[in-house]
Amino acid sequence: MSNLMLTINQQDYEFDNLDPRTTLLDVCRHHLHITGPKKGCDHGQCGACTMIINGRRINSCLTLAVMHDGDEITTIEGIGLPESLSELQQAFKDHDAFQCGYCTPGQICSATALIEEIKQQWPSHVTTDLQNPNGLLVQEISERMSGNICRCSAYPNIIKAISQVLENQQVSNSSSVTDDAPNNSPASVAISGIWSPPPSEAQIGGHSMVKQTANVPNAASAKGERL
Ligand code: FES
Ligand code: FES
Helix, strand or coil, X not given: CEEEEEEECCEEEEEEEXXXXXXXXXXXXXXXXXXXXXXXXXXXXXXXXXXXXCCEEEEHHHCEHHXXXXXXXXXXXXXXXXXXXXXXXXXXXXCCCCCCCCCHHHHHHHHHHHHHHHHCCCCCCCCCCCCCCCCCHHHXXXXXXXXXXXXXXXXXXXXXXXXXXXXXXXCCCXXXXXXXXXCCCHHHCCCCXXXXXXXXXXXXXXXXHHHHHCCCCCHHHHCCCCC
């Protein structure tokens, strides 16, 4: 049994005799009744349990609570509440970026960290230019969100919501993803219910790195399954 201090959403919680086998997700949901993070698969496959720990997003079903003594943990409740939504939460509402909503807390936690990663110029597997990671905005968002699955297939509107915030915060120099954007715009790739629409020849240009990852959207992703 372990003694532990967790800081979750800027509030300290002390535990005596916590079973060291308890995951961070179960501590939040079962011990603290912080139920925003969802248990979808409990196997690191769906992203519904995503939290932000020290600025990094993590599947909380795969990490033990005792590993996070002293860490800064943020769940969806710490990002915004119904009366004080974050800009991204509002964008999800505005773009109708959810249906059943089960995946949404994880999607928003993941996307909140994603925006910071892009601001800090962290590369993804499809980044071709660290100084301009937004050149293929849809591919960037799709790749960086690929660990979060939505069984309702709200992907197109989730991308629009994230794109809008990136643009509002001037992280992106591309146009927002809209239904009527011109077809030759990098940000206007047709989105049809999967995270990673295959980039066109014009979009991938001569960038070999993108070509290597162009097979990411395979049959599994088309079915909404994690790659
Ligand atoms: S519940 Fe953690 S990844 Fe699915
Ligand atoms: S909105 Fe239902 S699973 Fe994503």
